[in-house]
Every structure is written in C-alpha cells, then in structure tokens.
Amino acid sequence: TSSWERYNKLTMEPSKEYLFTHKGFYFAANITTPEYLDSLETFEIRDSDVFIATYPKSGTVWTQNILSLIFHEGHRNGTENIDLMDRIPWLEYNTKHMDYSAFPSPRLFATHLPLICLRLVFFFFLQVIYVTRNPKDVLVSYFHFSKIMVTLEKVSDFNIFMERFLAGKGKVSFLSWLDHVTGWHSHAEDFNILFLTYEEMKKDLRSAVLKICNFVGKTLSEKEVESVVRQATFENMRKDPRANYENLSEFLREKKPGYFLRKGTTGDWKNMMTVAQSERVDEVLKEKMKNLPIKFIWDIN
C-alpha cells in the first residue's frame, strides 16, 4: 500500500466525542446542540445586522476586534470593559444563552457556518465580512489550536490532521476549507459581502480598517482610525484581556499565553510543513482553487 493509503486508513473518522453531525455537517459537540441549530431556522435578522463569516483560524477574532472597535466607542476609548465575545457573539455557539433578539441595533455577529447551512434569504439583507487566509497557514494554526482547546480532538500527528483537513466533509469542522470558501465566494454577486484576506490585513491594517468602515457605513475621525489600528495590532491584542479571548479558560486544556493569538504571521506553514506535505496540499487544492470566482492576492505558496 502507498503511504497515502496508509494515512487514509488512519484518518477515517474523527472522534464522536468532539463532533456531531447535523443535516450532513459536523459541529463541535460541547458548544452547540442540534436543537439550537434548528432554532436558527427562524432566527429573526435585521437589515442592520453585520456578520463576520470565516472558516476557523482565518482571522476571526482579529476581525471581531476591529469591528467592535469601529462600532463601540466605549471599547475604543477603554471606558467599557466588555468581552469581545459579548460584543460580537457567535451565531451558532450561544454558550452564554444570550437573548440575541434583545440586542440593540446594529447587532454584530460572528459565524463559522458554511453558507449552505443558512437560509439564503437570510443574507439578502445583511452585511457580511468574509475573511479568507492561506489554507496552509489555516491548517498549521488549526493544528496548534486543536492541541489547546478541550472542544477539539487533540491529534498529535500532523500528517493525520492534514489529511482530515483536506478530506471532504467535516473531518475537522463543518466541511472542508475549500467547500467553505467556495460556498461563500460563489455568492459574491448575490449578497452584500466584503471579502478580505488575512494577508491583506497583515500587509496594510489601516487600509483594511478603512475598507470595513466604508462597508458598514461608519465614518471615524483620523484619530479614531489610528486608535482602531493601534488596538488591533497583534502585539496589542495579545495583551488585551478584552480582545484575546483568554476568558474562555473553561475551554482550554492548560493555561498558558497565546491560545487564540499564537504567532499572527503569514507563511508560518513553512516552519511546520515538509516539502512533501506542502506538495500534498497543492495537489489537493491548487487546481480546484483556480475555479474560485475571485483571485486571492496571495499565491498558494
């Protein structure tokens, strides 16, 4: 048998303890339920709602922080000490059982849901910010993340994790990275979606902040923009307990710094992946990514 066949045997099924299937997709077992997901079918949206949608490890918390700083003056000037997760809660992981219908407008939400899981009508009204990241960096970031989160299966062999990541439906989460990205990008023309990449945010954070302001119709003064940019840098977010998600200690295997903000760089995959592993990802993704409706500013390598 070839080495890939051997790996295929090893990567068969993720542990049931961590993921459950619902309507053909995989969800994290400890932080949501089929009943709650069903209740989203009748979730009432408002046309002022803003959503951040991402595949995990693509820069969600970063974008959450930027959006929160743009909208919430009390966050920007430090007069309110409210957790990022409470300012921009997760649609599908309502772990605190918050009543989203009681939130004042404009409501801000984050979601990892694939577009296909949501009623499409949902999105005709909304503003959505969809962030994509180089899949190799997503893979490496996700691998490290799965080691520290109790909600994720700890896979010590990177090859096995990589094969699960590349495999079709839900070996790691929901469905494959490619299907997630393709699903959202295929509706680029239908909905009001701002597509951003982690790489462009990293290259020019100020421009990304201005793009978001423009998209959500917020005009900030020069000083306010400076403040958002300053508070959204990796170094500043990492030490800001309101922005670094470290209050999620119940979901962490052990307490050490850098759970959600690990390295915050582009191209870290080069420190982790062998040439053969990188070629394997290219083999699975490169050809298919050519069909994506938009061109990413980053090259797969």
Ligand code: A3P
């Ligand atoms: P790394 O693991 O490569 O460091 P998500 O929020 O979707 O889970 O994504 C997590 C990734 O975004 C982590 O990547 C994290 O470090 C990175 N990240 C979070 N805030 C960032 C920031 N301000 N600047 C750069 N990267 C950031």
